[in-house]
Amino acid sequence: MKEIVAIYCRLSEEDRNKQNETDDSNSIQNQKAMLIEYAEERGWKIYQIYSDDDYTGSDRNRPAFRQMLRDAEEKKFNIILCKSQSRFTRELELVEKYINGIFPIWGIRFVSIVDNADTANKGNKKSRQINGLVNEWYLEDMSDNIRSVLTNRRKNGFHIGAFALYGYKKDPEQKGHLIVDEKAAAVVREVFTLFAQGYGKTAIARMLNDRGIPNPTEYKRLCGLRYRGAKSRNSTLWKYYSIGDILKNEIYIGNMVQGKYGSVSYKTKQSKPRPKREWYIVKGTHEPIIDRDLWDRVQRMLAQRSKPFQNGKIGIFAQKVRCANCGYTLRSCKSAPQRGSQHYLHCPNRHYAKDSCAGAFISVNRLEQYVLKEIDALAEQYLDKDELEQKLGFDSTMQRKKKQILAEIAAYEKKAREYAKGIRELYLDKVRGLLSECDYLELSQNFAEDRSRIQALIEEKEKQLADVEEKLEAGDTRRAIIEKYAHLDHLTREIVEILIDYITVGKRVPGTRNVPIEIHWNI
Numbered sequence: 001m002k003e004i005v006a007i008y009c010r011l012s013e014e015d016r017n018k019q020n021e022t023d024d025s026n027s028i029q030n031q032k033a034m035l036i037e038y039a040e041e042r043g044w045k046i047y048q049i050y051s052d053d054d055y056t057g058s059d060r061n062r063p064a065f066r067q068m069l070r071d072a073e074e075k076k077f078n079i080i081l082c083k084s085q086s087r088f089t090r091e092l093e094l095v096e097k098y099i100n101g102i103f104p105i106w107g108i109r110f111v112s113i114v115d116n117a118d119t120a121n122k123g124n125k126k127s128r129q130i131n132g133l134v135n136e137w138y139l140e141d142m143s144d145n146i147r148s149v150l151t152n153r154r155k156n157g158f159h160i161g162a163f164a165l166y167g168y169k170k171d172p173e174q175k176g177h178l179i180v181d182e183k184a185a186a187v188v189r190e191v192f193t194l195f196a197q198g199y200g201k202t203a204i205a206r207m208l209n210d211r212g213i214p215n216p217t218e219y220k221r222l223c224g225l226r227y228r229g230a231k232s233r234n235s236t237l238w239k240y241y242s243i244g245d246i247l248k249n250e251i252y253i254g255n256m257v258q259g260k261y262g263s264v265s266y267k268t269k270q271s272k273p274r275p276k277r278e279w280y281i282v283k284g285t286h287e288p289i290i291d292r293d294l295w296d297r298v299q300r301m302l303a304q305r306s307k308p309f310q311n312g313k314i315g316i317f318a319q320k321v322r323c324a325n326c327g328y329t330l331r332s333c334k335s336a337p338q339r340g341s342q343h344y345l346h347c348p349n350r351h352y353a354k355d356s357c358a359g360a361f362i363s364v365n366r367l368e369q370y371v372l373k374e375i376d377a378l379a380e381q382y383l384d385k386d387e388l389e390q391k392l393g394f395d396s397t398m399q400r401k402k403k404q405i406l407a408e409i410a411a412y413e414k415k416a417r418e419y420a421k422g423i424r425e426l427y428l429d430k431v432r433g434l435l436s437e438c439d440y441l442e443l444s445q446n447f448a449e450d451r452s453r454i455q456a457l458i459e460e461k462e463k464q465l466a467d468v469e470e471k472l473e474a475g476d477t478r479r480a481i482i483e484k485y486a487h488l489d490h491l492t493r494e495i496v497e498i499l500i501d502y503i504t505v506g507k508r509v510p511g512t513r514n515v516p517i518e519i520h521w522n523i
Helices: 026-041 063-073 092-106 122-155 182-196 201-210 216-223 240-248 292-304 364-383 387-431 437-474 478-485 493-499
Strands: 004-010 045-052 079-082 109-112 168-170 178-180 256-258 261-263 271-273 280-282 321-323 331-334 343-346 361-363 500-505 517-521
Touching: 004 026, 004 063, 026 045, 026 079, 045 063, 063 092, 092 109, 122 280, 182 201, 182 240, 182 292, 182 493, 201 240, 240 292, 292 493, 343 364, 361 364, 364 478, 364 500, 364 517, 387 437, 478 493, 493 500
Parallel strands: 004 045, 004 079, 079 109, 321 500
Antiparallel strands: 168 178, 256 280, 261 271, 331 343, 343 361, 500 517
């Protein structure tokens, strides 16, 4: 039978040497010449030369490699010839699967010149396996080295991604630095402003689409910038989730946030989300697009998860009003059209626990008028006070808050240490035979979940602490805020977010129109 050979060449990272991207590398040309000469000397007929340029030995989806395997299965040749076994693959798993497993079944002989691998020689199977193991170690070491370099750059606040976030572009003068793309940044600012004014994510997306503003992917394509292509239809349109991604990204306040996803293994390109505590966050690495006050307001609104009305706007008091009796957040309802279609706030708990909740109920218009009146009263009372007295009161209040938050953090950290100790003791009990494997897994999982919950609370308190410290550093700005919002005709969602922490509403006093209302101010 005539020997028919398939020649396989691959360019490795360490010997790439090309003048132009469209040219074969010198390494590939040298491999082809060497392998053709080797085949001709033995009188083998060359079926085809398969060549993968710019692909690593761990990439299983090399196009020529995949085609060669398909042709091998169809028995179009009976020999595969490579410069070395590592050119075929650096993975021990694939060595065992194909070279030592499937190829003999298909009647395919594998030959590599440099390391003398030849499946026709029964005596060198161990050497092929050792070569595969050495190549596997090489891949793992190379992956660890690359990961170490990238981790170091992330920790130092350098942007290492292939794509700049919408609103920014890569600085041509400084590698790893982002600069503002003003045209896209204007859209980002508008998204934050609209959300702060009470518009929902879907409504904002619809407004941008109606004006023909391209979404981030389409914008980058139109500008000739690098982008990750979308595969779905209508990929040029804004969607509610793209608005949500923008509103939550700290990069827009000047912080570099990376490492949200991590690779599953060096053998695959798949990645999975990482917990936030493992992200790399470096503050103040580039110019912010969104100021901190607007960012904080938007984050509070996102945390409240308020639902918009049918017109796309979120109610001015959404998630801000609580029942004075049971503490439930009041929900919005609407009267019939014949009664004027007014919006009301009511306690949902009154339908489920009538004995325990009297049921708060108030119209949005009435609550708005009450809040406007209280803002004016607050302004009159506050602006009459001596400035020094105001400052002393402000500092005292902030220091009290700081002390309280630090105490809460200390308590949570103590609890987290207790959970960690509990997990260690459970493990020792399992080793001693006091706990079964099943009981250990169940109990340790419960401990781990509790510890994660406590850690989330610690992170939230640390954010509150940072906010208090920023306010202390900035000083008392309440006078300017109150002067700005005194004597208003109407409230907006944005104003409510700035001025009010929450409001409690009780049940109407029998025989009167009086409804107990208490405002808890942010200022």
